[in-house]
Amino acid sequence: MTKAIKIALPILTPILSIIFFIPLLASAAQTNVVISEIAWMGTAVSYNHEWIELYNPTSTSIDLTGWQLSAADGTPDISLSGTIPPKGYFLLERTSDNTIPNVPADIIYSGSLNNTGENLFLKNQSGITVDQINASTGWPSGYSTSTARIPMKRIDPAGDGSQPDNWTYSPKCGTPTTSGGITYSCTPTVTAVSQPFQYEIYFNPLITATTTTTVPTQMESRLVQTINNAQTSIDIALYGINRQSIIDALIAAHNRGISVRIVGDNDAAANDYAATYQTLTAAGIPLVTDNSPDIHHNKFMVVDGRILWTGSTNFTDTGLT
Incomplete structure (x- = not known):
């Protein structure tokens, strides 16, 4: 049984700094x-x-x-x-x-x-x-x-x-440095917001011999609805995605002007989900890959800077049914 949790968050910055961090690479001679x-x-x-x-x-x-x-x-x-x-x-x-x-x-x-x-x-x-x-x-x-x-x-x-x-x-506000070696550093301001912490939990049914991959579950329907209701941005980090309803919803969101960005997994991009990754990038959606199992075991989607969708479920035929 898999589950996903949708959480309304008043603070976004710590999430984004984790999801979209990409490690530095070693430099060659310049x-x-x-x-x-x-x-x-x-x-x-x-x-x-x-x-x-x-x-x-x-x-x-x-x-x-x-x-x-x-x-x-x-x-x-x-x-x-x-x-x-x-x-x-x-x-x-x-x-x-x-x-x-x-x-x-x-x-x-x-x-x-x-x-x-x-x-x-x-x-x-x-x-x-x-x-x-x-x-x-x-x-x-x-x-x-x-x-x-x-x-x-x-x-x-x-x-x-x-x-x-x-x-x-660049982390936080960047690291602007002068020829004299002076570097500016900033401390992000976190403002406490007094408002209810809201969450919803969705469970998929147990997989049986008669389980079909074509009938949308409650989780899938709610996920598509969340994507369709996005007003400004959708940021995603996950391992696998091949569920056509989710792919169509993301491409439609991108086409109507929503900022859609995805961090995927190196192994998934090269193997099981290569075709889907290529479909999304061909549609103009920015997608980078990273080898970070500690991040991609759980899946994250941040919508409009205030809604967090997370859980152990990939956006796939086997994950959502």
Whole structure:
């Protein structure tokens, strides 16, 4: 017998930080400065407080005089100067030095990043492009809502900056670091909300020789209804999914403008559920895979930042019937 629990939660941030965490990968050799972190959405204080961090993976200091960091559409267009130390960072803050409190910027620049994506070029003093982040069709990571803004962080400095899977969410408010080694750290504010804690529990019937995989159970019907009622976002972490009603509901939600994101399992993506994973990505739903059995044993779906669906049931024919 399997069960799923649907819980209404007033606080979302701790859940998202667990579900969408992706481990850092080991870096290969890199011979030039790269763009390492981007707060394209601003900070929790203001969406205008954008910042960009550069990283020098080499063993020598690099003079950035005459270098240029610019977007293909012309904004921003930043002339660099100063020195970035070996294995060190360089911080660019938009508009003023108040963007990141108590952290002096290496460069103050003007011009906002487009929230729908940019194609960024980092060029040296000879005009040669040493790094490119082609996110013209949408930023590969980072998170922006009315209550939270989380920067995107490069996973592998030696990897292609235009590959979406080389970016992840930067913890909390990011780790903007200056050439002097000063790093800003923040403590998230948790607000206690006085409201009832509501939950519903669903059990599937025992499997028998006559059990059919075509008749929806109460659990399946409620799951589809929850997806159909989503207003803004659906974030999922699970192992297996092949139930057609769930696939159709997720694709329909994506098509009507709901932000649908999925973290799946490496083994499932390569074997039993490969076809379903491909169907979802072909429909335009962002899906990344991770090898984390401790996360994927239980299945999670967060809807609109306030409803949590969790339990031991995969969204599959055998799991939901």
